[in-house]
Amino acid sequence: xxxxxxxxxxxxxxxxxxxxxxxxxxxxxxxxxxxxxxxxxxxxxxxxxxxxxxxxxxxxxxxxxxxxxxxxxxxxxxxxxxxxxxxxxxxxxxxxxxxxxxxxxxxxxxxxxxxxxxxxxxxxxxxxxxxxxxxxxxxxxxxxxxxxxxxxxxxxxxxxxxxxxxxxxxxxxxxxxxxxxxxxxxxxxxxxxxxxxxxxxxxxxxxxxxxxxxxxxxxxxxxxxxxxxxxxxxxxxxxxxxxxxxxxxxxxxxxxxx
Amino acid sequence: xxxxxxxxxxxxxxxxxxxxxxxxxxxxxxxxxxxxxxxxxxxxxxxxxxxxxxxxxxxxxxxxxxxxxxxxxxxxxxxxxxxxxxxxxxxxxxxxxxxxxxxxxxxxxxxxxxxxxxxxxxxxxxxxxxxxxxxxxxxxxxxxxxxxxxxxxxxxxxxxxxxxxxxxxxxxxxxxxxxxxxxxxxxxxxxxxxxxxxxxxxxxxxxxxxxxxxxxxxxxxxx
Numbered sequence: 001x002x003x004x005x006x007x008x009x010x011x012x013x014x015x016x017x018x019x020x021x022x023x024x025x026x027x028x029x030x031x032x033x034x035x036x037x038x039x040x041x042x043x044x045x046x047x048x049x050x051x052x053x054x055x056x057x058x059x060x061x062x063x064x065x066x067x068x069x070x071x072x073x074x075x076x077x078x079x080x081x082x083x084x085x086x087x088x089x090x091x092x093x094x095x096x097x098x099x100x101x102x103x104x105x106x107x108x109x110x111x112x113x114x115x116x117x118x119x120x121x122x123x124x125x126x127x128x129x130x131x132x133x134x135x136x137x138x139x140x141x142x143x144x145x146x147x148x149x150x151x152x153x154x155x156x157x158x159x160x161x162x163x164x165x166x167x168x169x170x171x172x173x174x175x176x177x178x179x180x181x182x183x184x185x186x187x188x189x190x191x192x193x194x195x196x197x198x199x200x201x202x203x204x205x206x207x208x209x210x211x212x213x214x215x216x217x218x219x220x221x222x223x224x225x226x227x228x229x230x231x232x233x234x235x236x237x238x239x240x241x242x243x244x245x246x247x248x249x250x251x252x253x254x255x256x257x258x
Numbered sequence: 259x260x261x262x263x264x265x266x267x268x269x270x271x272x273x274x275x276x277x278x279x280x281x282x283x284x285x286x287x288x289x290x291x292x293x294x295x296x297x298x299x300x301x302x303x304x305x306x307x308x309x310x311x312x313x314x315x316x317x318x319x320x321x322x323x324x325x326x327x328x329x330x331x332x333x334x335x336x337x338x339x340x341x342x343x344x345x346x347x348x349x350x351x352x353x354x355x356x357x358x359x360x361x362x363x364x365x366x367x368x369x370x371x372x373x374x375x376x377x378x379x380x381x382x383x384x385x386x387x388x389x390x391x392x393x394x395x396x397x398x399x400x401x402x403x404x405x406x407x408x409x410x411x412x413x414x415x416x417x418x419x420x421x422x423x424x425x426x427x428x429x430x431x432x433x434x435x436x437x438x439x440x441x442x443x444x445x446x447x448x449x450x451x452x453x454x455x456x457x458x459x460x461x462x463x464x465x466x467x468x469x470x471x472x473x474x475x476x477x478x479x480x481x
Binding site for chain 1: 302305306307324326328330332334335336337345346369371385389
């Protein structure tokens with residue numbers, strides 16, 4: 001699978017990251033400025049925020065929005081992508097809109113949603129979904145176009161039901177594309193959710209960053225960023241990588257089947 | 259059982275002319291003809307895979323169960339042989355029995371790409387039989403197999419045909435000898451656009467020799 005192949009050996013993480021923290025600590029100690037706290041300050045803030053429960057509350061709120069927006073965007077985007085990849089008419093109809101949406105800045109969607117629907121949860125999640133759906137659709141469309149016509153013919157001869165065709169023939173072939181959409185999608189959604197929270201919600205990591213920004217509390221900003229990075233990595237290691245391994249088990253190393 | 263009234267297929271390649279024929283239960287047809295003439299196209303039209311041939315051109319197909327052995331195995335590579343067979347309606351025991359019949363007992367838990375070409379083709383043949391077909395379509399079943407494997411498969415198919423006297427078969431091949439072993443009827447597709455040049459029943463042994471002689475002559479002049 002792409003992405004994993006170019007990964008350096010594990011020890012490089014254990015060398016580079018601690019060195020970076022050390023360098024950061026050194027500079028912060030030399031500057032002695034509240035605008036660049038030391039790593040220990042940040043750790044302190046992290047522990048304090050976690051002890052009061054604030055950290056978990058806001059991380060949970062962000063995670064909830066990410067999960068809901070991600071699931072909606074994947075379902076809608078996959079459906080649109082499959083239909084566009086299979087039907088030239090639908091593609092002709094939707095492609096111009098897709099180009100429009102792909103180039104629309106995320107910030108515009110967020111502002112419009114808040115203006116039209118008010119500062120409510122539905123508007124926040126919808127803004128994220130609208131930003132994400134075009135990316136999923138474009139990726140899945142590529143997959144739908146490359147579906148093996150030989151297996152299609154086979155499914156026609158053997159009278160597969162619609163559901164069997166989707167589950168047994170299409171999804172396994174689309175899987176690498178769905179995975180790519182998932183990876184790209186999560187990375188994008190995380191970032192958009194923070195902006196959504198910063199602009200119009202009273203909970204979540206984005207909201208907390210906003211509060212910290214107003215009082216120039218850099219330690220809090222870095223503490224929340226660290227917690228955020230940890231959660232993203234945890235999802236990568238605990239969900240995405242096992243899923244990828246599980247679903248590519250049928251691939252034989254020597255398999256020439258296209 | 260099945261009546262072909264194909265008016266032709268004038269776009270795309272190869273071009274198919276009018277094809278009229280009836281197929282009865284127990285017919286074992288070998289479809290011969292020069293390569294590239296449209297034998298697979300005709301098979302696809304009969305199977306309902308050719309969108310340019312209307313459904314009304316193949317009368318009776320909707321009432322038939324069709325098993326199609328494609329040139330490639332076209333098993334789902336992410337499913338085991340058992341799962342591939344049960345997807346087309348075979349129970350676990352039926353899958354076991356069918357795999358046994360094609361010489362693949364104990365291979366039910368293998369994935370298609372773990373098998374050799376010949377084994378995968380036999381597994382695909384088992385799937386054809388799993389639908390309990392009224393009509394079996396074989397597209398060059400012996401292509402790219404070594405002579406020993408091809409011979410084994412030929413004997414296997416002959417046995418399957420003998421044990422299912424009501425099943426009809428259409429087998430695309432270039433090889434007249436395949437017809438001698440498998441067929442009781444011979445189609446020869448040739449011309450531009452391609453039509454059935456002959457549609458002959460093979461009865462007494464002398465006839466097939468005559469047909470094959472004519473076929474060899476045509477092959478020589480054609481190539």
